[in-house]
Amino acid sequence: MAGTTVERKTSVTPKVERPKLYKVLLLNDDYTPREFVVLVLHAVFRLSGSQASTVMMTAHQKGSCVVSVYPRDVAETKAAEATDLAKQNGYPLLFATEPEE
Ligand code: NFA
Structure with missing residues (x-):
């Protein structure tokens, strides 16, 4: 019919990505x-x-322990800062990063 608007069935998938x-x-x-x-x-x-x-003793007994979780840049910066601080004091202490599941 004249003047009738045609509604399109558009499915909109909400795209809200949480940073890994x-x-x-x-x-x-x-x-x-x-x-x-x-x-x-x-x-x-x-x-x-x-x-x-608790975190220190868990790593001591099991080999490693999760300290915390952060967005990638924060995790990498803190791991590097902590590893550097140990190196400056003559210790081989290491922190690593890995993505969450
Ligand atoms: N294993 C170290 C010690 O006996 C302590 C330690 C714990 C080092 C956790 C690194 C990480 N002195």
Whole structure:
């Protein structure tokens, strides 16, 4: 009929992408003092004393522990900062990053 508007059936898929998060992992080694690991976890990752101790002991006993998750650039910057801080103090302590599932 004249003047009738034709409605198109357009399906709109909402596209809201959450940025992928990256885990920062603390890796165990035989040389870095436990207290220094706790200090770095507190200074760089803002963990409380008890959180830092738990993460440090988990990595010590199991080989590694997730410290926290962040957007990729933050995870990479913090892992590098923490690893550098250890290196400056003569310790081989390492932090790694990997994407979340
Ligand atoms: N394994 C280290 C030690 O016995 C402590 C440590 C824990 C190092 C977690 C690195 C990561 N002194």
